[in-house]
Amino acid sequence: MKLNRKEVQHIALLARLGLSEDEIEKFRIQLSDILENFEILKQLDTTDIPPTSQSIALQNILRPDEAKASCPVEDILANAPQREGDSFKVRAVLE
């Protein structure tokens, strides 16, 4: 599987990951090589095999809905790059 520049840029856009020109070229080559290594999986017939998403079969884990003290607002906002009052400050989402 050889990737072209456009595909690399498309993946980066999906991930919202900025890449320099050098990185685009480097990842184009490296990711192509890595994807090549994944071809080995085609050797295996997995038609009737169910997928595993995690190795211990726990499902629908619930706990009692009990009210407890949460983290203080000030502790959470202490890491905020930008804040306004008791809120995170964000850039306009809709122009």
Next chain:
Amino acid sequence: MNDLHKLTISHAHQLLKEKKISAVELTRASLAHLAKVEDKVQACVTTSEDVALKQAKEADKVISSGKIMPLTGIPALIKDVMCTKGIKTTCSSKILENFVPPYDATVIEKLKASNAVILGKTNMDEFAMGSSTENSAFFPTRNPWDLDRVPGGSSGGSAVAVSADEAIYALGSDTGGSIRQPAGFCSVVGLKPTYGRVSRFGLVAFASSLDQIGPITKNVADCALVLNTIAGHDPRDSTSAPNPVPDYTKSLTADIKNLRIGIPKEYFVEGMQQEVRAGIEAAIQKLQELGAKVDWNVSLPLTKYALAVYYIIAPSEASANLARYDGVKYGFSYQDTNNMWEAMEKTKQFGFGAEVKRRIMLGTYALSAGYYDAYYLKAQKVRTLIIREFKTAFEKYDALVTPTSPTVPFKLGEKVDDPIQMYLSDVCTLPINIAGLPAISIPAGFADGLPIGMQIIGKPFDEETILHIAFAYEQATDWHKRKPPI
């Protein structure tokens, strides 16, 4: 008493209990030794001397009141991927360089509940992605057995800290070998528990279906003691198992007569170093001499697919987990724009290092429309086959034994530009995470002064058997007593 920093947990506990030493003395000794060797090995990202001494004073009070527990007053270092309230948790990434968690990970709560002493946080490959600790955004950590060589990774700082006696023990995390491979490279004991055995709450997520926290210690008995403390169900981690936690120290007996041990030949891979092969074969012979029934001819033919399965599943999960670093709630944030998307893209561009970006790209691709079935779903199905293959093997054997890594520690810089070669360094450890099994790496010899690690793999939730075998081997050998030349 001299050289307190060299003590094991069990020995230090004994001395604390008999009031021959105090937790403050022990903590000061560890901190002093850390300050002495840290320039050479660079194992720590943050040291928290003040907090540690405060915790040690507290521990001494607890000991005076007769309420000592196995880890009370004993200094530890923590891989910088576990949240520590009030102490920076960076994941060795620029994006979290100044992040101070508002809460403790469950494992940290448990250590604090035993009045353990936390000396600081250890260096790692950024977001636990790597096999050499060279992917740290800050600096590489060096192997105390040869400072020109890597300590392994991603828990390289924790393994070095224990090997170089900077701490009495450490915690690491293991997604594809990140506890066991550096433990092997540094000649210490490292255990990856069964998936679900230890709570992941407060562990910064890399690949959520594979990540697991575990102990890195100077010997097997210490490993059991730390596991006793950190294991158990946690309602805040829905994948943590409700299974009761046994007292793991009870399985530490030297008699392994008639235990059935299988040697899967696929783990003695092409390109494996001859000295490593010879060292592991000698170690297995030792297990045989001790009375274990060893089958040298086990085959797990699906092993060769594990690398591809891992490098689809782990990056896929990582790409989803790391989407949270958007520069809005915490962490590095690119400010020089009013455009939301540009801010997000530049935050990640300047906040993440090369390997993290590579895996985000790989995972995003594997999960994207048109490729999901061919990559992610396919890998999940092969994962099922690999789990079944292990299950069948464990009908005949109590444990499987392999090398931890196909080579001794490699040179710094040797593999940084070749991701596939770096990935191959974990070829013996990755399959175990895919299947969620417990496995331990223990010191099993040296090749030209460089450590060789032996991996013992167990059935799900049967940490007891692998600790048992590891303990028996350790009793019959003295590799674990050798100290690095620094």
